[in-house]
Amino acid sequence: MADNFIGIDLGGTNIKIGCLSADMKLLWKTSIPTNAQMGPAAVIDRMVDAIEEAAGNKNTSLETIKAVGIGSPGPAKYAEGILIRCTNLPKFTNVPITKMLKEKLRLPVVLDNDANAACFGEFVAGAGKNVKNMVFFTLGTGIGGGIISDGRLLRGSGGNAAELGHIIVQANGRLCNCGQRGCAEAYASASATARRATEAIEAGEQSSLKEVLEEKGEITSKDVYEHLGKGDKLAKKITDETAEVLAVLCVNMLHCTEPERFVFAGGMIAAGEMLLDRIRYYFKQHIWKIKSEDNIEICFATLGEDAGIIGAAAMAGELKTKS
Numbered sequence: 001m002a003d004n005f006i007g008i009d010l011g012g013t014n015i016k017i018g019c020l021s022a023d024m025k026l027l028w029k030t031s032i033p034t035n036a037q038m039g040p041a042a043v044i045d046r047m048v049d050a051i052e053e054a055a056g057n058k059n060t061s062l063e064t065i066k067a068v069g070i071g072s073p074g075p076a077k078y079a080e081g082i083l084i085r086c087t088n089l090p091k092f093t094n095v096p097i098t099k100m101l102k103e104k105l106r107l108p109v110v111l112d113n114d115a116n117a118a119c120f121g122e123f124v125a126g127a128g129k130n131v132k133n134m135v136f137f138t139l140g141t142g143i144g145g146g147i148i149s150d151g152r153l154l155r156g157s158g159g160n161a162a163e164l165g166h167i168i169v170q171a172n173g174r175l176c177n178c179g180q181r182g183c184a185e186a187y188a189s190a191s192a193t194a195r196r197a198t199e200a201i202e203a204g205e206q207s208s209l210k211e212v213l214e215e216k217g218e219i220t221s222k223d224v225y226e227h228l229g230k231g232d233k234l235a236k237k238i239t240d241e242t243a244e245v246l247a248v249l250c251v252n253m254l255h256c257t258e259p260e261r262f263v264f265a266g267g268m269i270a271a272g273e274m275l276l277d278r279i280r281y282y283f284k285q286h287i288w289k290i291k292s293e294d295n296i297e298i299c300f301a302t303l304g305e306d307a308g309i310i311g312a313a314a315m316a317g318e319l320k321t322k323s
């Protein structure tokens with residue numbers, strides 16, 4: 001009987017669940033609303049029900065499933081499998097999620113950060129499939145990150161390594177949600193990009209985005225990129241600033257881990273090649289000139305929303321191999 005693995009992507013709105021074969025094929029996926037306000041025990045029960053139902057329906061019986069991986073927002077004690085607290089998951093404070101799932105499913109369970117899970121997914125089955133060293137960024141409300149070094153995820157002493165959005169790119173700069181100043185996230189996340197555009201218009205800069213702000217009361221990063229496509233000068237300036245910060249992050253990470261590839265994921269990659277081209281341009285501007293770095297690729301992720309479940313399931317696969 002083939003070995004299969006379950007990957008869970010625990011989000012504030014939805015829980016995505018997928019079943020992966022040992023050769024990294026996604027056999028099925030399903031999704032249920034999180035309903036975090038029901039509390040951890042009820043949410044975990046529903047998770048287990050969803051796994052049992054999907055596994056039974058799809059000829060991947062529970063006996064074929066050998067381990068489970070979960071990607072969740074932090075902070076958490078990953079090695080111990082405990083979620084400490086998460087703003088998107090009210091009532092989830094100090095939840096021993098690994099232990100609770102193990103008891104219900106009688107299978108080995110591994111917990112990791114959601115960005116690490118997505119990074120690992122891209123590494124095993126997506127944009128990082130054929131490299132051994134890669135750095136991964138997700139651009140959304142914040143900037144998440146993951147590092148693959150010599151074929152392994154870099155986890156650090158407490159499992160919290162690769163918080164790449166909180167690398168400081170400007171001493172005493174903008175205040176970040178994390179409390180530090182000058183984090184990359186405070187400049188170049190999707191939310192920060194939209195905020196900088198709003199501030200510029202409020203300061204009197206001319207832009208076709210002004211009408212959007214007046215009509216909707218807010219600007220999103222999607223608006224910025226739409227207006228960039230239409231040739232708006234402010235949208236170009238804002239995109240350039242975002243791209244430059246992301247390029248600086250790449251340069252900093254190059255000096256840390258020497259990856260072969262940088263992979264960008266998350267909602268903001270909908271901006272397309274225009275954003276990627278500017279990141280590549282600024283990377284060339286800021287990188288050292290003592291050695292050519294022409295072989296380093298900067299590209300987009302390819303798995304979309306499935307990266308998290310694929311990565312979590314692949315982590316479960318590693319767990320099984322170890323045990």
Ligand SMILES: [Zn+2]
Binds near residue numbers: 185
């Ligand atoms: Zn920060």
